[in-house]
Structures are given as C-alpha cells and as structure tokens.
Amino acid sequence: MIDPLPPPAIADVVAPLLTGYPPREASRYDRRAHAYVEPLAARALAAALAPVFAASYGLHLQGDDDSRLIARLRPETGTAEQITHDDFAQVVADALTRLPDASDGAPYVTVRAINHVRRLAEQGSASPYVRRVAEGIMNALPLLADLDPAPTLIRSGTASPEAAAIASERRRAYKREHARATRAQVRADGRDDLMTAAAWCSLWREQAPSGAHKATDVHRTYAARVEEADRTPVGRNTFYDIADEVCGERSRRGRLGAVYVVPEEVQPMTREQRRDLAALIVDKLTDEWRTAALDGLADLLAERQAEHVAASPASTVTDSAHVVDLAERRRARRAA
Secondary structure (H helix, E strand, O other): OOOOOOHHHHHHHHHHHHOOOOOEOOOEEEOOOOEEEOOEOHHHHHHHHHHHHHOOEEEEEEOOOOEEEEEEEEOOOOEEEEEOHHHHHHHHHHHHHOOOOOOOOOOHHHHHHHHHHHHHHOOHHHOHHHHHHHHHHHHOOOEHHHOOOOOEEEOOOOOOHHHHHHHHHHHHHHHHHHHHHHHHHHHOOHHHHHHHHHHHHHHHHHHOOOEEEEHHHHHHHHHHHHHHOOOOOOOHHHHHHHHHHHHOOOEEOHHHOEEEEEOOOOOOOOHHHHHHHHHHHHHHHHHHHHHHHHHHHHHHHHHHHHHHHHHOOOOOOOOHHHOOOHHHHHHHHHHO
C-alpha cells in the first residue's frame, strides 16, 4: 500500500492554478470516459504538484542510460523504498481525484476542467493523462544522491521471493503499457512530434560546440524550445532514442554521467536534408518499436500458455504441442 499525500498540502499548492483561466489541454475524445474532455494542462498541473511530491519522493539514477527508480522517502529510518512507475502514477491519480473545487466566481471552463481532471484520475494509472502528469512530477523530483543526508535505497523485491515476483510482474505490466502508449502515439498525431524532435537534434548537433554535453541538459533544452513554440515534446526515453540515432549513442564521462559527444567538425545540412534524415530515423524507430511490441506480446502469450500447461494435471514435459520456441518465432516473423 503506497502512502497517500495529505489533502491539505494538495489544496494549498494547486489553489493558485484554480482561479481565472488556467491553461487547459486541447479538447479530445477519451474512450474510457466516453466523452470529450478538456482537463487542466498536464504540464501546469505537474509543476504545481511537484513541490508536494518532492517532499516525499526522490529519484535514483542507475545504469549507463541513467534509467530512473522512484523511491518513497522514509526520513524516520533514513531509507527510501523503491516503488514502480505504475504505483507512482496511481499515487498521482489518487491526488488528482482529491483536487479542491475552483475558487468562488471561477469561470465555467475552469470548473469543467477540474471535473474532467477528476474523471480522468478515476481511471488510475491506466489513464494517459495521469501518466503525463506523473511524468512531469517525476522530472522535478530530487535525486536521492543530492539529499543531505542521502537515504539508503531499499529496492523492491528484496524482502522476499514473493515480493520479487510481484515487482517483476509490475515491471512487465508497465513495459506492456508503455509499448501500447508508444504505438498509440505513433498511430495518432505523434509522428509530427517525432519528426520535430529528430530535426531539432540534427540542428543542435550542428550548432553545439564540440565536446561532451550532458544528455539530461540536451533533453531539457529540447523540451524548453518545443514548449516555447507551443508544441508538445516527446517523452524523455523517446527523445533519447532519437538523439542516439542523430548524435551517436551516449557515453559516460565521470561526474557528467551520460553525454553526447559533438566532434570538432560537423557537416551542416540543408533544411530538406534534415527533414529527409528525420523521416528515415522516425521510420526506423517506428519499425523497432513495433517489433519490440510484437516480441513482448509473444512473450506474454508464451508465459500464459506455460502457466496453463503447468496448472494442468494431464500435462507432461513431453507434450511437444505446448513447446514454444520464441527465438524461432521472432526469426520467422522478421524474415516475413
């Protein structure tokens, strides 16, 4: 059970956002809500809630790609307990369902936007809107290593084998949901955003001074420039996939962490060349994401089939009809 945030703290930080005409999302049809919704802008809502979450949660960077773990701070024990991204999104959803009412005399569109936020939050972590708010809050969380004193990270699944199995299943569920969200983004209007990101990376590589540049700084600059143009930036992981194709894969440089290295001489490109390069990169990544999604689906079906066979009293290890060679399936699918 994840500890909820105190309602008074939420009301205090979002109160200034609930007056006048706060920024709102573009109106769109939500299939789960079966209605058109126009909630408060996810970016603005995340910025308002971030200070409250920063007092209770932190981030831990790990691996060469600086993948992020979310942890619940436990000051009384000097520790931080890791939680899944899905659990964190659920905490955010719970907080959004308890948003206070708009101030007296607030415009109708503001009152409606708050109601739409609550309606989407009732879907929990499955709501793409909730996940965007959670992503924005997560980007503003402090690093555990920067806290004084730095807490000891307790990773999920270290308590017992049962807990490890639960954590593993949650990770698989999150990856499946992320793959579905990525496919939905590419199918809808996400291709334009991907093309913009690829073109921006190409232009940045030409204009950036030679040397090592922190990957997080490059992403932060990209997001700021896109938001200034009133566009929606792609997700952090998606941006890194694109930047790796344009600028070369990230490397690690001591305290800088993951960096992009710009050589001393970079051949400039015309606008048409950048657009063509962006199209090639987006097509390549789209094919890779689609393949990864199909592989994940095949793995999931194989796992369920194996569980079904194991639960059947009549099943034996010689039942060749139930044997699934995933590697062979993938080779055949790619060859086709």
